[in-house]
Amino acid sequence: MAVSELARRTLAASAVGIVGIVGAASCRSEVERFPPEPPIAECVVNADCEGFDDLCRNVKCIPDDGSGGGGGGTDPNAISATRLGVCREVNPVDCNDDDICTIDLCNPKDGACSYEPASHDFDGDGVNGPREGAKAGQPDSCGDDCDDTNPAAFPGNEEVCDGADNDCNGIVDDNAVFIPEGLAPVQVSSRALELAGTGGLAWSGSSYVAAYFGSTSGAISAFRNVLDEAGNPSAELSLTVTNSDSSGGPIAWVGDRYGVAWQDRATGDYEIYFRLLDEAGGTVVTAPVQVSDGFGGFSVNPDLGWTGNNFIAVWQDEREGVFDIFGQVIDIDGNLIGPDVKMTEAGNLQNESPIVAASSSGIGVVWSRNFQGNGTSFIQFATYDFTLQQVSEVLDLTDGTTKPVGPVAVWNDGEYVVAWADYTASPKAIYAAVIGEDGTLLIPPKPITSPGGSNSRYVTLKPLGDRVLVVYADDRDLNVGYEIYARMVSDTLEPIGEELRITNAPGDSVYPRASFGPEGDVGILFRDDRPTGSGVEQRVWFTRLGCNAGI
Numbered sequence: 001m002a003v004s005e006l007a008r009r010t011l012a013a014s015a016v017g018i019v020g021i022v023g024a025a026s027c028r029s030e031v032e033r034f035p036p037e038p039p040i041a042e043c044v045v046n047a048d049c050e051g052f053d054d055l056c057r058n059v060k061c062i063p064d065d066g067s068g069g070g071g072g073g074t075d076p077n078a079i080s081a082t083r084l085g086v087c088r089e090v091n092p093v094d095c096n097d098d099d100i101c102t103i104d105l106c107n108p109k110d111g112a113c114s115y116e117p118a119s120h121d122f123d124g125d126g127v128n129g130p131r132e133g134a135k136a137g138q139p140d141s142c143g144d145d146c147d148d149t150n151p152a153a154f155p156g157n158e159e160v161c162d163g164a165d166n167d168c169n170g171i172v173d174d175n176a177v178f179i180p181e182g183l184a185p186v187q188v189s190s191r192a193l194e195l196a197g198t199g200g201l202a203w204s205g206s207s208y209v210a211a212y213f214g215s216t217s218g219a220i221s222a223f224r225n226v227l228d229e230a231g232n233p234s235a236e237l238s239l240t241v242t243n244s245d246s247s248g249g250p251i252a253w254v255g256d257r258y259g260v261a262w263q264d265r266a267t268g269d270y271e272i273y274f275r276l277l278d279e280a281g282g283t284v285v286t287a288p289v290q291v292s293d294g295f296g297g298f299s300v301n302p303d304l305g306w307t308g309n310n311f312i313a314v315w316q317d318e319r320e321g322v323f324d325i326f327g328q329v330i331d332i333d334g335n336l337i338g339p340d341v342k343m344t345e346a347g348n349l350q351n352e353s354p355i356v357a358a359s360s361s362g363i364g365v366v367w368s369r370n371f372q373g374n375g376t377s378f379i380q381f382a383t384y385d386f387t388l389q390q391v392s393e394v395l396d397l398t399d400g401t402t403k404p405v406g407p408v409a410v411w412n413d414g415e416y417v418v419a420w421a422d423y424t425a426s427p428k429a430i431y432a433a434v435i436g437e438d439g440t441l442l443i444p445p446k447p448i449t450s451p452g453g454s455n456s457r458y459v460t461l462k463p464l465g466d467r468v469l470v471v472y473a474d475d476r477d478l479n480v481g482y483e484i485y486a487r488m489v490s491d492t493l494e495p496i497g498e499e500l501r502i503t504n505a506p507g508d509s510v511y512p513r514a515s516f517g518p519e520g521d522v523g524i525l526f527r528d529d530r531p532t533g534s535g536v537e538q539r540v541w542f543t544r545l546g547c548n549a550g551i
Contacts, residue, residue: 199249392439520547
């Protein structure tokens, strides 16, 4: 028996003895012969208290003042049978320096304060980006760089056609349009892969990194490939360090490195993994870190965002028997911050296919909510704080009478734009809605493509501040399947210009992934299913749109 436990029981026994003596000297009623059990001390020594070894909290065992308030002084010798001990913080360390631009920390091992900057200059242009919870340029934002992933974006810079908001006026490539360049697409995945599919695409300022997956001899693996400005691949390299099935590959450039996520079956069932790549994209900076918590059931369909300070990974997870959305905060060095977080409540439905839109102002997540029994599905959206706690009410963007699929979301200079395909609505188009920073619906869902009697599917978005570039697949031209198209819409979802066909090969061209690239190009990674004499070849290809400056 621990010394402190023995002491507590001794004090309790002493109290019983005292009551017993009093009872013997008085009229022996039933109450006196069987007195109530006296209270047991919460503590006798400091080690009895939770957090006693945290020198920031400074938790002590001190005498009760008789009301449970712990105001009986700080002398532990005063604890007795009649003055029980309680655990209270005594003069906890206060590290608040009243500077919103620092993160105030206390080391629990020694009680020492330290102060880390709340904003950073990750792209090295000499201007900090904003702290989390603020927009660049606002009072107390601690940084005016509107895009700290790109050294060509900072207040006062000259606007050019390069896929960046160079002057930080809230608009990317003012008045520019993006048009097909008429160049032949470039095959990215190697012929060694029997089948291949897209994961993600990002541009560092000097090269693209494409993430994708493919199969050989029935096994599926995730790959990365560094592409030059024209999309020409260098070498197909594995993202993983095991021979297990893996796929996915959302990738984010953050100013001086890439972060990439994927799903991997290294432990028997699928889990979510993350690692960093250096500026060149060809050198792995960190070993894979498992992001999902390893419970039974699959963790699949990851997406990845960047707040300006941390990565945000989201995925669908069936650890509780049905799929729900989970998330994890990851710091810039690839370290997990706290445990993963459950972000939705499935009930009797399945929450699947999450996409995260992250910024220094907040986090928005869109997902599909599906009823497996009859095929009913909904598109839902909610906002979250930087610890992934839900802030807004869940917003239903569809009503369950049609079949919406493949939702995506982006942060567009103060608002979220959400889009999806609808397989059974009229028209079978890409639909979109605009949602405020607080999660309120600003512009209800409306079609933003015009497929006529055909189908628009597989949408991705690139935000431009006052407008949004929409890239998607459509089968209206009856070219033996789907082709990749692009169109521009305003920030109120009104069409700007025509819908432009980008690809022309027979067979399906689907699942585009877009990234701003050099000189205002928009690089597009896509899957192409080309019929051949021996069957269909499913490969990953690269094409691009050129920036036609209107600045």
